[in-house]
Amino acid sequence: MNQFDKKSLPYRALKNHWRLFQKDSRKLSLNSFYSKTFRQTLAPHEVVAKTLVFSKELTDYYTLY
Secondary structure: OOOOOOOOHHHHHHHHOHHHHHOOHHHOOOOOEEEOOOOEEEOHHHHHHHHHOOOHHHHHHHHHO
């Protein structure tokens, strides 16, 4: 988190959607919701996919989990 500027999209995405990363990927809801961070309607698995693009290290650990 410290590597991102506090006003950047990656920082806001991780800060607002951290709960999705703690859930098992198979148990993520299929219902879409409006994400103020990305300014569009997304399903939780789409939010996780868009956020994982920002950090290679986070992607490695998330796929390991």
